[in-house]
Amino acid sequence: MGSRSSHAARIPDVDSLRRETGSVSQASLRRLYDRFQALDRTGKGYLSRLDLQQIGALAVNPLGDRIIDSFFPDGSLRLDFPGFVRVLAHFRPVDEEDEGNRDPKEPEPLNSRMNKLRFAFQLYDLDRDGKISRHEMLQALRLMVGVQVTEEQLESIADRTVQEADEDGDGAVSFLEFAKSLEKMNIEQKMSIRILK
Amino acid sequence: MSGRWAPGPRWGVLLALLLALGELPRARGVEEEPGGAHGEAQGFQVVTFEWHHVQDPYIIALWILVASLAKIGFHLSHKVTSVVPESALLIVLGLVLGGIVLAADHIASFSLTPTVFFFYLLPPIVLDAGYFMPNRLFFGNLGTILLYAVIGTVWNAATTGLSLYGVFLSGLMGDLNIGLLDFLLFGSLIAAVDPVAVLAVFEEVHVNEVLFIIVFGESLLNDAVTVVLYNVFESFVTLGGDKVTGVDCVKGIVSFFVVSLGGTLVGIVFAFLLSLVTRFTKHVRIIEPGFVFVLSYLSYLTSEMLSLSAILAITFCGICCQKYVKANISEQSATTVRYTMKMLASGAETIIFMFLGISAVDPLIWKWNTAFVLLTLLFISVYRAIGVVLQTWILNRYRMVQLEIIDQVVMSYGGLRGAVAYALVVLLDENKVKEKNLFVSTTIIVIFFTVIFQGLTIKPLVQWLKVKRSEQRDPKLNEKLHGRAFDHILSAIEDISGQIGHNYLRDKWSNFDRKFLSKILMRRSAQKSRDRILNVFHELNLKDAISYVAEGERRGSLAFIRSPSTDNMVNVDFSTPRPSTVEASVSYLL
Numbered sequence: 096m097g098s099r100s101s102h103a104a105r106i107p108d109v110d111s112l113r114r115e116t117g118s119v120s121q122a123s124l125r126r127l128y129d130r131f132q133a134l135d136r137t138g139k140g141y142l143s144r145l146d147l148q149q150i151g152a153l154a155v156n157p158l159g160d161r162i163i164d165s166f167f168p169d170g171s172l173r174l175d176f177p178g179f180v181r182v183l184a185h186f187r188p189v190d191e192e193d194e195g196n197r198d199p200k201e202p203e204p205l206n207s208r209m210n211k212l213r214f215a216f217q218l219y220d221l222d223r224d225g226k227i228s229r230h231e232m233l234q235a236l237r238l239m240v241g242v243q244v245t246e247e248q249l250e251s252i253a254d255r256t257v258q259e260a261d262e263d264g265d266g267a268v269s270f271l272e273f274a275k276s277l278e279k280m281n282i283e284q285k286m287s288i289r290i291l292k
Numbered sequence: 293m294s295g296r297w298a299p300g301p302r303w304g305v306l307l308a309l310l311l312a313l314g315e316l317p318r319a320r321g322v323e324e325e326p327g328g329a330h331g332e333a334q335g336f337q338v339v340t341f342e343w344h345h346v347q348d349p350y351i352i353a354l355w356i357l358v359a360s361l362a363k364i365g366f367h368l369s370h371k372v373t374s375v376v377p378e379s380a381l382l383i384v385l386g387l388v389l390g391g392i393v394l395a396a397d398h399i400a401s402f403s404l405t406p407t408v409f410f411f412y413l414l415p416p417i418v419l420d421a422g423y424f425m426p427n428r429l430f431f432g433n434l435g436t437i438l439l440y441a442v443i444g445t446v447w448n449a450a451t452t453g454l455s456l457y458g459v460f461l462s463g464l465m466g467d468l469n470i471g472l473l474d475f476l477l478f479g480s481l482i483a484a485v486d487p488v489a490v491l492a493v494f495e496e497v498h499v500n501e502v503l504f505i506i507v508f509g510e511s512l513l514n515d516a517v518t519v520v521l522y523n524v525f526e527s528f529v530t531l532g533g534d535k536v537t538g539v540d541c542v543k544g545i546v547s548f549f550v551v552s553l554g555g556t557l558v559g560i561v562f563a564f565l566l567s568l569v570t571r572f573t574k575h576v577r578i579i580e581p582g583f584v585f586v587l588s589y590l591s592y593l594t595s596e597m598l599s600l601s602a603i604l605a606i607t608f609c610g611i612c613c614q615k616y617v618k619a620n621i622s623e624q625s626a627t628t629v630r631y632t633m634k635m636l637a638s639g640a641e642t643i644i645f646m647f648l649g650i651s652a653v654d655p656l657i658w659k660w661n662t663a664f665v666l667l668t669l670l671f672i673s674v675y676r677a678i679g680v681v682l683q684t685w686i687l688n689r690y691r692m693v694q695l696e697i698i699d700q701v702v703m704s705y706g707g708l709r710g711a712v713a714y715a716l717v718v719l720l721d722e723n724k725v726k727e728k729n730l731f732v733s734t735t736i737i738v739i740f741f742t743v744i745f746q747g748l749t750i751k752p753l754v755q756w757l758k759v760k761r762s763e764q765r766d767p768k769l770n771e772k773l774h775g776r777a778f779d780h781i782l783s784a785i786e787d788i789s790g791q792i793g794h795n796y797l798r799d800k801w802s803n804f805d806r807k808f809l810s811k812i813l814m815r816r817s818a819q820k821s822r823d824r825i826l827n828v829f830h831e832l833n834l835k836d837a838i839s840y841v842a843e844g845e846r847r848g849s850l851a852f853i854r855s856p857s858t859d860n861m862v863n864v865d866f867s868t869p870r871p872s873t874v875e876a877s878v879s880y881l882l
Contacts, residue, residue, distance in 0.1 A: 156787070277774055
């Protein structure tokens with residue numbers, strides 16, 4: 096797979112990438128770059144939707160399509176390496192030391208708890224209005240509850256889920272309400288993978 | 293009644309019972325005379341005293357009764373039970389009872405025999421652990437658990453045995469008839485963390501679930517290591533130190549894999565059979581619970597028969613069959629199984645600790661060697677701490693959730709020894725292991741120290757170190773639903789980034805299970821309704837319904853439900869506190 100000398104030089108914009116994504120280690124970036132190139136079968140230098148859809152296990156994932164969409168924000172058709180890393184950086188495990196040393200003036204690192212929750216939120220909020228409506232909750236439920244359930248039951252569950260989280264009574268779940276309903280959950284652990292340590 | 297500790301009538305009753313029990317052994321001794329007297333009696337005896345007829349089951353039933361009454365006695369004083377773990381109280385009670393029996397009979401008539409322990413007392417406890425094991429947590433931490441169970445136990449056994457041997461060579465222990473192999477044998481049986489003791493103590497401490505599952509999982513899975521090490525060293529001791537060859541050592545290592553994997557396999561096979569059987573028990577609902585117990589017990593016995601690890605067998609039988617059995621059997625059977633298992637496990641645990649106390653009061657087995665006892669205590673604590681620190685340092689490079697220093701302290705301190713070590717040491721043959729009594733005495737001291745002293749101090753330690761405690765809270769639909777979403781998201785991200793992680797494996801297993809296993813092992817009706825989100829939804833609806841009914845009873849009718857104020861109410865909680873009896877009776881009807 097080509098020579099392995101001067102690795103960092105071949106990854107474009109290494110330093111700014113590392114700063115932006117909350118100091119992902121050199122080794123992890125190397126691994127991700129290898130993976131990026133492996134997915135890019137035709138060697139275009141960027142990824143298209145088709146490249147991601149060809150990952151077998153992704154096809155049977157209920158949220159697979161939506162996750163692929165999150166890699167291509169604002170209708171773009173090409174995914175370059177920085178964009179690839181930017182999305183994956185959300186899933187870097189939260190390092191407690193980072194939190195302490197962080198300069199409060201700099202923007203939050205991508206893998207903070209809030210940003211992880213934002214990533215999940217935008218998978219539900221398809222029309223990007225900042226709220227999960229009852230209809231959007233119903234759609235997400237339909238994808239994820241796999242057994243034969245009647246439409247009425249699904250609607251009841253969706254209703255109840257929205258009511259449980261909705262505090263200002265507007266019939267939709269805003270991001271803050273979403274975050275509040277999950278405050279007891281260990282997001283830092285549930286939304287992290289090891290490869291990005 | 294007042295909450296103060298009121299001595300007097302209640303304790304008097306208990307004391308009277310204890311004294312009455314002390315009289316019983318004397319009754320045993322007189323069985324000859326009634327027989328002789330009967331031989332000479334004339335005519336028909338209307339009522340006879342046939343003590344020898346009922347002796348054995350009577351004594352067993354009486355001991356069970358005493359143990360259960362003791363539990364009631366302990367809980368009379370809430371202050372005592374919140375500080376002292378129940379297991380410690382039971383051991384002390386056992387010591388007292390043993391003393392009474394000794395005084396009455398001048399020999400120790402009762403003790404915890406290995407047969408009774410391994411065949412009747414241990415299986416219910418381990419089955420209960422396996423059947424209610426939180427599978428996701430267990431398999432999520434399986435690597436960690438296996439490392440501690442295998443490497444940790446071998447480390448403890450080797451270091452303790454070798455260190456004691458080293459001290460013996462230096463002459464500090466005086467004159468003993470022991471060799472290196474005896475020390476290694478002793479090390480192997482004292483090294484293992486005991487599941488019964490861990491359960492008994494940790495149950496009252498409520499540390500966070502990850503910490504608990506690691507210590508508890510270790511105590512269950514180290515059985516294979518203990519069994520192999522014990523058998524290997526025992527046979528080496530029998531052969532004689534000089535006849536041990538390299539081939540024997542290799543055979544020992546091979547036997548570890550055979551024993552552990554074989555035991556697990558036996559458990560899985562029986563879990564499969566059990567799940568399959570419960571699929572067809574629709575028309576025999578009454579005896580459904582019986583299958584669970586009988587087949588699990590058979591897995592234990594089968595594994596024991598094949599000299600594989602019986603604890604692993606019954607543990608994995610419980611772990612693997614949980615899902616299918618719970619889906620197949622009726623609600624009432626599930627409740628029966630749950631409560632019977634808990635009762636048997638709790639009863640067995642009580643009896644074990646009480647008899648540990650009783651067995652200690654036996655002048656024949658005591659041989660005291662200060663250096664040996666103190667050093668054993670020192671070595672097992674120190675080497676466990678070192679082992680935990682080393683292994684955790686290695687593990688933290690691979691774990692997502694790091695194990696902090698505090699966790700390591702609790703893990704080292706929570707490495708309790710218990711009845712398994714006692715049973716193993718009593719099984720030794722004193723012709724082959726000349727210093728058996730020394731080993732037995734030391735084992736008893738070690739068990740008492742860990743259960744009583746460490747059990748007493750672990751709660752304050754946990755509070756002082758501010759260990760993360762377990763949070764018991766009601767399931768929220770949001771958490772379940774979004775939790776499911778996170779699982780899917782993580783699986784997808786793992787696929788995209790090319791990492792094979794837990795989610796990938798869990799997904800693969802989930803698919804395999806849905807396509808093949810569930811079709812074979814689960815009833816058709818159960819296959820449809822087993823989604824967890826639906827279960828949580830169902831439970832929450834039931835809770836709401838109960839609240840409405842209770843409020844309706846308070847107000848006289850359910851007419852208020854139709855008022856607009858109760859529209860769109862979820863997780864209802866009317867302001868007046870509900871008496872718990874109301875909820876209990878209503879949920880029974882549902």
